[in-house]
Amino acid sequence: MLKIGLFKFSSCSGCQLSFLRLNEKLLDLVDKLDIAYWVMVSDNDVEDSYDVAFVEGSISTPEDIYSIKDVRARSKVLIAFGACASFGGLNSIRNYMVQKDVEKIVYGSSGALSVKSIISYPIDFYVDVDIYLGGCPPSLSDILEVIKASILGFKPRLPDYPVCVECKLSENECLLVNGEPCMGPIIRAGCGALCPSLGRTCEGCYGPQADPNPNSLADKFREIGLSEDEILCRLRKYAGMHRDFRGIAKL
Amino acid sequence: MSVVGSMNTFIADLHDLDRLVEVARSRYSVYAPVRRGRGYVFSKIEGMSDTDLRYNRTILPPTKIFHRPKEVLLRFQLADGPEFGEVVEVEPMMIFGVHACDLNAILRLDRFFTRRFEDPYYLARRRGSVVVALNCNGPRDEYCFCASLGTGPTVYGGYDILLTEVRDRMFLVEAGSEIGANLIDEARFRRASMSDMEAKKAVASTAKREFRRYADFRSLSYPVIEVLAHTVWDEEADKCFSCGNCSLVCPTCYCYEIYDTLDMDLNSGFRVRRLDSCQLYGYAEVALGGNFRKSRKARLRHWMVCKFGGAAGGELSSCVGCGRCIFYCPARIDITSVASRLREAV
Ligand code: SF4
Ligand code: SF4
Ligand code: SF4
Ligand code: SF4
Numbered sequence: 001m002l003k004i005g006l007f008k009f010s011s012c013s014g015c016q017l018s019f020l021r022l023n024e025k026l027l028d029l030v031d032k033l034d035i036a037y038w039v040m041v042s043d044n045d046v047e048d049s050y051d052v053a054f055v056e057g058s059i060s061t062p063e064d065i066y067s068i069k070d071v072r073a074r075s076k077v078l079i080a081f082g083a084c085a086s087f088g089g090l091n092s093i094r095n096y097m098v099q100k101d102v103e104k105i106v107y108g109s110s111g112a113l114s115v116k117s118i119i120s121y122p123i124d125f126y127v128d129v130d131i132y133l134g135g136c137p138p139s140l141s142d143i144l145e146v147i148k149a150s151i152l153g154f155k156p157r158l159p160d161y162p163v164c165v166e167c168k169l170s171e172n173e174c175l176l177v178n179g180e181p182c183m184g185p186i187i188r189a190g191c192g193a194l195c196p197s198l199g200r201t202c203e204g205c206y207g208p209q210a211d212p213n214p215n216s217l218a219d220k221f222r223e224i225g226l227s228e229d230e231i232l233c234r235l236r237k238y239a240g241m242h243r244d245f246r247g248i249a250k251l
Numbered sequence: 252m253s254v255v256g257s258m259n260t261f262i263a264d265l266h267d268l269d270r271l272v273e274v275a276r277s278r279y280s281v282y283a284p285v286r287r288g289r290g291y292v293f294s295k296i297e298g299m300s301d302t303d304l305r306y307n308r309t310i311l312p313p314t315k316i317f318h319r320p321k322e323v324l325l326r327f328q329l330a331d332g333p334e335f336g337e338v339v340e341v342e343p344m345m346i347f348g349v350h351a352c353d354l355n356a357i358l359r360l361d362r363f364f365t366r367r368f369e370d371p372y373y374l375a376r377r378r379g380s381v382v383v384a385l386n387c388n389g390p391r392d393e394y395c396f397c398a399s400l401g402t403g404p405t406v407y408g409g410y411d412i413l414l415t416e417v418r419d420r421m422f423l424v425e426a427g428s429e430i431g432a433n434l435i436d437e438a439r440f441r442r443a444s445m446s447d448m449e450a451k452k453a454v455a456s457t458a459k460r461e462f463r464r465y466a467d468f469r470s471l472s473y474p475v476i477e478v479l480a481h482t483v484w485d486e487e488a489d490k491c492f493s494c495g496n497c498s499l500v501c502p503t504c505y506c507y508e509i510y511d512t513l514d515m516d517l518n519s520g521f522r523v524r525r526l527d528s529c530q531l532y533g534y535a536e537v538a539l540g541g542n543f544r545k546s547r548k549a550r551l552r553h554w555m556v557c558k559f560g561g562a563a564g565g566e567l568s569s570c571v572g573c574g575r576c577i578f579y580c581p582a583r584i585d586i587t588s589v590a591s592r593l594r595e596a597v
Contacts, residue, residue, distance in 0.1 A: 174579055
C-alpha cells in the first residue's frame with residue numbers, strides 16, 4: 001500500500017480537482033493506494049508519515065512556511081503538484097507589485113490589516129522537492145505516471161522537452177511563425193500541446209523546458225510587435241520565479 | 252496531326268484524376284495534401300476536390316506515413332510468465348502528389364531502414380504502398396532549394412505513377428511500375444500526344460532554372476576545424492530555441508526514441524516509438540545525467556552537419572532541400588545561409 005497525502009497551500013484547488021477527475025482510473029488502484037490525507041474528500045487527521053505527498057499551491061504566508069516544512073518532514077517523496085507549487089504560478093504575479101497595494105485590492109482597506117502575506121514562492125524555496133509536476137492543472141496522464149512510478153518505486157517518465165515537440169507531432173501550423181506570441185519553444189511539454197492544437201498560443205503553465213532560451217523568445221516577441229510590458233506579462237504569468245526565467249522576468 | 256503518343260504516357264485533367272483516385276480507393280487508402288489553416292498535411296482523401304496539387308509543402312513530410320511520428324510497437328504483460336505481442340498497423344496505401352524532394356527522402360529512408368537491419372514496422376507499411384509523384388514546375392515558393400542538391404524539382408524514378416502539369420491543370424501521366432500501369436489502365440486516360448510529351452520536357456528544363464535559393468553542402472560534411480569552430484554557430488545558437496521543430500519536420504530525420512508505458516493494472520503495457528530530435532536536451536542524455544551535447548550550440552551544429560551529410564546517416568540523412576526547416580523555424584535560422592557563411596571559410 002502506497003500511503004499518500006494531498007496538501008494545499010495558496011492555490012485554487014484545481015490540481016486536486018484534477019486528481020478527482022482520475023475517477024474510475026483510481027479504482028484500479030484501490031488495493032495499492034491509501035489516500036490517507038485529503039481535506040477535500042475526507043476528514044482524516046494528519047498522520048506521522050506519508051510515502052508520497054502531493055503539494056498544491058505556493059507559499060505565501062508565514063504559517064505556510066511552518067506547514068510546508070512539517071509536510072516535508074513527514075513525507076518520503078514530495079511532489080510539487082502543479083504550477084503554483086512548482087514555480088509560484090499565477091499567485092506569483094503579485095510579487096511584481098507593492099505588497100500593501102495587493103492586499104488592499106484583494107481584501108479592502110480594513111481587511112488588509114489582518115492579512116499577513118509574504119512574497120509568493122514555489123515550495124522549493126523552503127524545502128527539497130523530489131518531483132515537479134507543472135501545469136495549471138497537471139495533465140491526467142502525468143498524474144497517473146507519477147502514481148504508477150511511485151507504487152513501483154521508479155523514476156516517473158515526464159517530458160522535459162518543449163511543447164513544440166507535441167505540437168509538431170500533432171502536425172499543427174506554427175502560431176509563432178504566423179506571428180502569434182506562443183510560449184511553446186521555452187515551455188515544457190506534457191499537455192499534449194493542448195492550446196496550440198486549438199489554435200491558441202501556449203501560455204506557459206508547464207514552466208520551463210530542459211534548456212529554454214527566453215531571451216531569444218523575447219526578441220521574437222518584439223519582432224512580432226509585442227510591447228516590453230506584454231513580454232514581461234507573458235514571462236511572469238506562471239513561472240517568473242523560476243531561475244530560468246527570473247533574470248528576464250525581472251523580479 | 253499528332254496521333255502517336257507513347258504507349259504508356261497519358262494526359263489527364265482533374266476529372267480524369269478523380270477517376271484514378273476512385274479506382275485506387277477500392278484497394279487503397281489514398282493520402283494527399285489537404286489544407287490545414289495556411290499549411291497542408293498529408294491526409295486521407297475521397298476525391299480530387301479534397302486535395303490541392305498546387306500545394307507548396309506539407310507541415311510533416313509524407314515519410315510520416317511510413318515512419319510514424321508516434322506508434323505502438325508491441326504490447327506486453329508481465330505476470331504469469333511474460334508475454335509479448337507485436338503490433339503492426341498496416342493498410343494498403345496510395346500516397347498521392349509527392350514532390351521530388353520528398354520522394355527522394357522516402358527513397359533514402361527505404362535504404363536506411365533496410366541497411367543493416369530491416370525495420371519491420373516501416374517496411375510493412377512501405378511495401379504495400381503506391382506512390383504517385385508530382386513534378387514541380389519551378390520552386391513552390393522562396394524556401395525550396397532542391398535544384399542545387401540534385402533532389403528535384405523533377406522526379407527520375409522511384410514512383411508508381413508520375414504527374415507533370417504540362418498545361419493549366421492538365422497533367423501528363425506516366426507509369427513507373429506495373430501496379431501504376433494497371434491503375435492508369437483502369438482509370439482509362441487518353442494517350443498523350445507528342446506535343447504533351449514535348450511540353451513535359453520544356454517544363455523540366457525551365458523548372459530548374461527558376462530557383463533563387465541555393466545551397467552547396469559539399470565540403471561541409473567533413474569534421475574540419477574551419478566548419479566546427481566557426482563563429483556562425485555561436486551567433487545562431489543565441490537565437491535557437493532548441494525546440495526541435497527543424498528536425499521534426501525534416502523528411503530525412505529519422506531519429507526516434509522508444510519507451511514503455513504500463514497500464515493501470517501495473518502488469519500489462521505497451522512499447523512506444525516516438526520521433527526524437529537531436530536539438531532536444533534529453534536526446535544525448537545517458538545514465539546518471541551525463542550528456543554528450545549539453546550546449547545548444549553543440550546540438551544545433553550537430554543537426555546541421557548531419558543535414559550536410561556528416562553524421563552517421565551520411566547521405567541517407569542529408570538534406571533534400573524541401574525548405575521545411577527554414578519555414579518552420581520560429582527563430583528564422585536558415586540552413587542555406589549558415590552553409591554559405593561556412594563555405595567562405597573552407
Ligand atoms: S505553435 Fe507554439 S508550440 Fe506549436 S510549434 Fe509553434 S511555437 Fe511551438
Ligand atoms: S524543394 Fe523542389 S521538389 Fe521539393 S517542393 Fe520545392 S521545388 Fe518541388
Ligand atoms: S534540412 Fe531542412 S530543407 Fe533539408 S530536407 Fe531537412 S527540412 Fe528539408
Ligand atoms: S534551429 Fe529553429 S527550429 Fe531548429 S531547434 Fe533551433 S529554433 Fe527550433
